[in-house]
Amino acid sequence: MNDLLIMTPGPTEIAESVRKAMAQPITNPDLDPEFFDFYAEMVSKLQNILHTENDVIVMSGEGILGLESACASLIEPGDRVLVINNGIFGKGFADFVRLYGGEVELVDFPDDRPVDADKLENLLKEDSDYKFSTLVHCETPTGILNPVEEITEVLNRYDILSVVDSVSAVGGVPVDVDSWGVDILLGGSQKCFSAPPGTTFMSISEAAWEMINNRETEVHGYYLNLIPWQNWYQKKSFPYTQAISDIYAFDQALDNWLGDEDVLLRHEKNGRAVRNTLQRAGLELFARAGFSDTVTAFKKPAGVDYDELNQIMADKYNVMIASSVGKYAKDILRIGHMGENCYEEKIYRTLKALDKTLRELGVELEDELQLIFAEETV
Numbered sequence: 001m002n003d004l005l006i007m008t009p010g011p012t013e014i015a016e017s018v019r020k021a022m023a024q025p026i027t028n029p030d031l032d033p034e035f036f037d038f039y040a041e042m043v044s045k046l047q048n049i050l051h052t053e054n055d056v057i058v059m060s061g062e063g064i065l066g067l068e069s070a071c072a073s074l075i076e077p078g079d080r081v082l083v084i085n086n087g088i089f090g091k092g093f094a095d096f097v098r099l100y101g102g103e104v105e106l107v108d109f110p111d112d113r114p115v116d117a118d119k120l121e122n123l124l125k126e127d128s129d130y131k132f133s134t135l136v137h138c139e140t141p142t143g144i145l146n147p148v149e150e151i152t153e154v155l156n157r158y159d160i161l162s163v164v165d166s167v168s169a170v171g172g173v174p175v176d177v178d179s180w181g182v183d184i185l186l187g188g189s190q191k192c193f194s195a196p197p198g199t200t201f202m203s204i205s206e207a208a209w210e211m212i213n214n215r216e217t218e219v220h221g222y223y224l225n226l227i228p229w230q231n232w233y234q235k236k237s238f239p240y241t242q243a244i245s246d247i248y249a250f251d252q253a254l255d256n257w258l259g260d261e262d263v264l265l266r267h268e269k270n271g272r273a274v275r276n277t278l279q280r281a282g283l284e285l286f287a288r289a290g291f292s293d294t295v296t297a298f299k300k301p302a303g304v305d306y307d308e309l310n311q312i313m314a315d316k317y318n319v320m321i322a323s324s325v326g327k328y329a330k331d332i333l334r335i336g337h338m339g340e341n342c343y344e345e346k347i348y349r350t351l352k353a354l355d356k357t358l359r360e361l362g363v364e365l366e367d368e369l370q371l372i373f374a375e376e377t378v
Contacts, residue, residue, distance in 0.1 A: 004314060007350045008322040009140050009168060009295035009336035010191040014249075018195055021252035022245045029242040036236055042247070045254045046201055050170070050185065052177035054203045057229045058250065060243035063167040063188030065224070066200035068096050070163045070184050072224040073212045074132055077101035082130040082160065086115050086146065087139030088326040089165060097134070100220065105130065111142055114290030117150035124158050131211070132161035132183070138169035141324045143297035143334065144290050145173065149180045156181045161208060167191055167200075171257060172267045172294035172338045183208040189246070192267075192294060194339030195253035198246035267293040270337050270347055273376035277351060280372050281365045286332055294338035297324060300331055301363045309333075309357055317353035344377050 006013055029035045039058070046056045059065055071093070075081065081102045085091040086109035094104045107123055109115045115135065133155050138145050152162045161183040166175060170185070171192030177185050183205040189195035204226065212226055219225040228239040257263055271293030275285060278298050286297040300306065306323040313319045324332035335354075337347055351369035358365060 003318050005319045005346060005349060007336055007341050007346065008320060009334055009338065010188070011197050012190065012192075012194045012336060012338055013340040013346070014194055014196060015253070015256055015340055017256060018249050018252045022196070022249045024245070024248050026244045029244050029247075030238065033236070035242075035244070036233060038251070039242070039247070040233055042251045042254065045251070045258060047203075049254070049257065050175055050177045050203050051179065052185075052203050054177060054205045055209070055230075056201060056203045057226075057232075058199055058201045058247065060198065060240070060246065061200055061223075062190075062197050063165075063186065063200045066167075066186040066188070066202045067093070067163075067165055068099075069224045069226055070186065070202065071096040071100050071102070071134075072221055073219055073226040074161075074163070074208070075100040075102040076215055076217050078103060079131040080105060080129060082107060082133035084115055084120070084133060084135040084151070085109065086113070087111050087136060087144060088141045088328070089139055090134075090136040093134035093136075093163075093165070102131075111139075112144070112286060112288045114144055114146045115151055117147060117154050120151060121154045121157075124154065124160075128158035128160065130160050132163055134163045135165070137164055137166035137175075138173070138292045138294055140168040140295055141297070141326060141328055141334075142332065143285075143287050143292050143295050145169065145292040145294075146290065148182065149176070152181045161205075161211060168294055168338070169292065172264070172342070173292070174264060177203050189250045189253065192338045193250065193253045193257055194341075195250040196246060198243055199250045267338065267342050269377065270342050270344065271296065273373055274335060274337055274347060274351075276376050277369055277373040280376075281355075281367055281369050283365075286328075294342075295334055295336050297328075297332045297334045300333050301358065301361075304358070304361050304363060306330070306333065309361065312357045312360060313353050317349075317356065319350050319353040321350065321354065344373075348373055 167188040170187040189199040190197040284299045322334040355369040
């Protein structure tokens with residue numbers, strides 16, 4: 001199992017340079033002046049990647065930390081929050097809103113296609129009295145990529161702030177925070193940037209800071225409170241001791257990303273090739289439109305049990321893919337082709353293992369998956 005290829009939609013494979021970065025000698029991040037400069041440089045790299053001049057912070061904790069921190073810091077009891085839902089994670093924002101006393105207005109769209117910005121605007125013409133709106137960029141359980149630029153354009157016309165979960169998208173698809181007018185964009189280390197789980201990051205606009213700073217009630221909790229993060233460099237103070245080894249690894253992963261001129265093009269090319277391969281072999285994609293270039297979700301063939309498939313692929317071929325979660329856990333299989341997973345040789349190996357396993361389980365395919373993929377990537 002030592003050479004198990006993890007082709008799930010996060011956590012992903014990790015480059016050797018990232019692993020080595022975790023082994024660097026640590027310092028005291030609360031006292032060492034050089035660490036504050038190091039952290040500031042890492043933030044600058046993220047601003048470059050996100051195309052933003054907004055504040056960016058990196059927090060110690062998995063991506064959910066960023067989602068909950070945004071809700072905890074923005075919401076006061078009774079605030080109306082628009083939760084845009086076309087998937088499990090989109091709907092999941094409602095739980096955080098309710099947790100902090102907000103009133104949820106859930107607007108539902110079909111799970112198998114992206115959010116329709118025109119329909120959203122028609123709804124807002126009738127009622128736009130919301131403090132902010134939440135949406136998910138890439139619905140990882142179903143492989144849907146939502147048109148954030150179109151959605152935030154609508155929200156901004158009605159002066160509704162946006163909180164965007166881009167955890168499974170940023171780094172694998174184009175993101176332009178400032179031109180899209182995103183107020184808070186959330187990301188994580190273990191997806192397209194291929195660092196270990198353990199850090200989350202977010203960009204925060206001036207409008208979002210103004211809303212947070214003008215609260216009438218105090219933020220409940222400390223670790224999730226964004227207010228202490230303001231002016232951290234001038235104060236030379238973090239709200240808590242940073243997970244320094246995780247941050248060293250994340251910083252190296254950002255360097256790897258910035259040094260790869262073809263990273264977004266590779267995601268686009270390989271994402272399309274995976275989708276075409278599965279369809280040509282007779283398998284059915286879940287999404288009808290709005291395909292993500294970071295994860296492909298396809299319908300599990302009749303009679304196939306994920307646990308059995310996973311055991312065969314792992315034991316015989318040392319490859320792991322994922323099922324889905326929630327209501328789609330038994331119906332969908334997923335291949336993560338993001339970050340370090342998004343290389344032709346790894347995807348070829350994955351598809352070959354999947355082909356052999358499906359055939360062993362009695363599934364008939366039109367042709368060998370890996371051979372179709374090789375044709376698609378020529």
